[in-house]
Amino acid sequence: MKNFKCNKCDHTANEKGxxxxxxxxxxxxxxxxxxxxxxKLLGRIxxxxxxxxxxxxxxxxxxxxxxxxxxxxxxxxxxxxxxxxVEKLLSDRDRATYESCEDEKAQKRxxxxxxxxxxxxxxxxxxxxxDQAHLEVVKALAEGTxxxxxxxxxxEFRAQLVEDLKDKGFLRNFVTVIPMxxxxxxLPTLLSGVQVxxxxxxxxxxxxxxxxxxxxxxxxxxxxxxxxxxxLVADAALNVVQLLVRLINEAIGREExxxxxxxxxxxxxxxxxxxxxxxxxxxxxDADLPxxxxxxxxxxxxxxxxxxxxLINGKSLANVSALKDSQNNYLIGGLESKGVDxxxxxGYPVHEQNDVPLDTLVFGDLSxxxxxxxxxxxxxxxxxxxxxxxxxxxxxxxxxxxxxxVAQTLAFRTLTNAGID
Numbered sequence: 001m002k003n004f005k006c007n008k009c010d011h012t013a014n015e016k017g018x019x020x021x022x023x024x025x026x027x028x029x030x031x032x033x034x035x036x037x038x039x040k041l042l043g044r045i046x047x048x049x050x051x052x053x054x055x056x057x058x059x060x061x062x063x064x065x066x067x068x069x070x071x072x073x074x075x076x077x078x079x080x081x082x083x084x085x086v087e088k089l090l091s092d093r094d095r096a097t098y099e100s101c102e103d104e105k106a107q108k109r110x111x112x113x114x115x116x117x118x119x120x121x122x123x124x125x126x127x128x129x130x131d132q133a134h135l136e137v138v139k140a141l142a143e144g145t146x147x148x149x150x151x152x153x154x155x156e157f158r159a160q161l162v163e164d165l166k167d168k169g170f171l172r173n174f175v176t177v178i179p180m181x182x183x184x185x186x187l188p189t190l191l192s193g194v195q196v197x198x199x200x201x202x203x204x205x206x207x208x209x210x211x212x213x214x215x216x217x218x219x220x221x222x223x224x225x226x227x228x229x230x231x232l233v234a235d236a237a238l239n240v241v242q243l244l245v246r247l248i249n250e251a252i253g254r255e256e257x258x259x260x261x262x263x264x265x266x267x268x269x270x271x272x273x274x275x276x277x278x279x280x281x282x283x284x285x286d287a288d289l290p291x292x293x294x295x296x297x298x299x300x301x302x303x304x305x306x307x308x309x310x311l312i313n314g315k316s317l318a319n320v321s322a323l324k325d326s327q328n329n330y331l332i333g334g335l336e337s338k339g340v341d342x343x344x345x346x347g348y349p350v351h352e353q354n355d356v357p358l359d360t361l362v363f364g365d366l367s368x369x370x371x372x373x374x375x376x377x378x379x380x381x382x383x384x385x386x387x388x389x390x391x392x393x394x395x396x397x398x399x400x401x402x403x404x405x406v407a408q409t410l411a412f413r414t415l416t417n418a419g420i421d
Contacts (some may be wrong), residue, residue, distance in 0.1 A: 082115060082140070082141060083108075083111055083115075085137075085140055085141070086111050086114050086115045086118060086141070087111065089114075089118050089137065090114065094114060097110065098110050098111070098114070113242060115141055116241075116242075116245060117241035117242050117245070118137070118141065118241075119138060119141040119142060120241050120244065120245065120379070120396070121241050122134040122135075122137040122138050122141070123135075123138045123379065123381055124228075124381050124394050124396065126138065127381040127382065127383050127394060128230050128383055128394060170253040170254075170256065170257055171256065171257045171260045171261070171351070171353070171366065172253070172256055172371065174309070174351075174366040174367065175260060175366050175367065175369040175370070175371045175404070176367050176368070176369065176370050176371065176407070177371050177373050178217075178370055178371065178372050178373065179373055180217065180219060180372050180373060180374045180401075180403075183218065183219065184216065184217065184218050185216070185217040185218075185372050185403075186214055186215065186216050186217075187214070187215045187217070187370070187407070215370065215405060215407060217370075217372035217403040217404075217405070218403055219372065219374045219401035219402060219403050220267055220268050220269065220401065220402065220403055221399050221400070221401050222252065222255060222256070222268075222399060222400050222401070222402060223397060223398070223399045224248055224251040224252055224255070224397070224398050224399075225395055225396065225397045225398075226244055226247055226248060226251075226395070226396050227388065227391075227393045227394070227395050227396075228244060228393060228394055228396070229391075229392060229393055229394075230383070230392050230393065230394055231392075244396065248396075248398050252398070252400065256371075256402070257353060257355065258271075258355045259271055259404065260272065260369060260371065260404060261273060261311065261353055261355040261356055261362075262274065262355045262356075263404070265405070269371070269402060269403050269404030269405060270404065270405040270406070271355075272311075272362065272364070272369060272406055272412055273356070273357075273360070273362065273414070275406050275409050275412070276409070277409055277412050277413060277414050278299065278409075278413060278414075279296065279299060279413040279414035279415055279416065280292050280295065280296055280299065280413075280414075280415050280416075281416050281417055282415055282416065282417045282418050282419060283417055284359075284417050284418075284419040285419070286419055289323065289418060289419065289420070290323045290324065290325050290326075290331055291325075291326075292415055292418075293320070293323070293331055293345065293346055293361070293415065294325065294331070294346050296346075296361070296363050296413055296415050297346060297347075297348060297363055297413075299413045300363065300364065300365075300411070300412075300413050301410060304364065304365045304368070304408075304410065304411040305365075306365075307365045307366075307367060308348055308363055308364050308365045308411075309348055309349040309350065309351055309363070309364075309365075309366065310345050310348055310349070310350045310351065310361060310362065310363050311351050311353045311356050311361075311362040311363075311364075312345070312350060312351075312352060312353065312356060312361055312362075313352075313353065313354050313355075313356045313357065313358050313360075314352045314354050315354075315358055316356070316358050316359075316360075316361070316418070316420045317332075317343075317350065317352055319420040320332060320345065320361075320420060331345055331346055332344065332345050332350070333345075348363070358420065359416065359417055359418045359419065359420060360414055360415065360416050360418065361414065361415040361418055362412065362413075362414055363412070363413050363414070363415070364411050364412030364413060365411045365412075367411075368406065368407050368408040368411035368412070369404065369405070369406055369407065370404060370405060370406075370407045371402060371403075371404040372402060372403045372404060373400075373402050374400065374401035374402065377398060377399070377400045378398070378399050378400070379396065379397065379398050379399075380396075380397045380399075381394055381395065381396050381397070382394070382395050382397075383395075
């Protein structure tokens with residue numbers, strides 16, 4: 001046990017372990033190895049650390065007003081209180097950006113992104129420093145925690161995620177997204193409809209039936225992970241953290257696209273091309289390809305054809321763009337324009353999707369693909385696994401739970417063996 005005395009006067013330690021006269025730090029005087037003395041000193045150290053931590057948090061204004069939830073007291077923060085907390089957390093650089101927003105609506109959009117950014121920033125910094133203050137900020141900004149320790153991210157991140165996926169033209173924008181509020185979801189589907197018939201006086205009316213099927217959805221976990229240096233996180237402004245968020249969005253969007261088109265259905269959603277679909281076999285006859293492309297939309301029933309679009313691999317699209325009909329007109333149009341629906345083939349929108357095989361064209365109404373969405377996004381960080389310790393990095397893992405499958409196979413047709421690979 002170390003006995004301490006003030007290095008400026010003869011005062012010995014007070015109950016906090018500091019000089020009672022002016023708070024000067026005490027210095028070692030002599031050794032005493034009794035266990036009870038060691039425990040006594042450790043107790044004093046814990047008290048000092050606790051008091052100093054509380055003082056720091058109070059100075060930052062995080063334990064009163066909108067920050068009262070930080071230490072687990074009071075009710076859950078309202079949206080307005082969370083907004084006020086984010087305003088307190090803004091760095092000088094981010095505050096300048098916030099104050100330069102042209103109107104109140106723009107400021108609210110900025111604060112929504114800031115809430116996501118500061119959630120990630122404080123979560124990562126807690127992983128690095130183990131400073132409880134960072135974790136308490138995370139708790140205040142998050143919606144809650146899940147069973148395995150990962151935090152459910154702020155609602156703004158979820159909204160931003162979906163918004164970004166749509167803005168970039170991902171398939172989520174066209175399929176039918178069904179929210180899931182539990183671990184399973186069952187939806188009835190119509191396999192065959194009611195038939196009507198004509199009759200004459202005193203004749204028996206023909207009977208009919210409707211056949212129904214059942215779609216069962218069970219959420220599968222979709223993960224993505226991104227690495228960043230600890231130095232970058234420590235110095236990060238909002239725009240740097242938002243960059244990480246954008247990269248995560250893009251990774252999730254690309255994988256969602258892949259499974260919607262070609263997911264195996266085992267441990268992941270079942271894709272459109274995993275179903276048995278009707279269509280045209282081009283048999284690799286190049287001369288037949290232009291005519292078969294023009295015919296394929298009409299192999300689809302009129303109700304499905306109204307909102308149908310093509311899904312074509314980018315390399316295949318390059319070859320299709322050179323095809324002409326018998327009047328020497330190009331089948332494809334709108335290449336000079338930009339936008340998701342600008343390019344058309346045989347009069348219908350084209351969506352470039354590189355998970356479609358090179359020799360296959362898909363045509364159909366994507367709204368008949370159902371994506372069951374658990375509506376939760378979780379996040380975890382580590383500085384110890386996957387080589388992060390050796391490289392002085394932080395790994396950020398984001399995960400969501402979704403399932404998906406075709407609700408009506410009659411809404412899709414394929415042109416196979418197109419010979420355009």
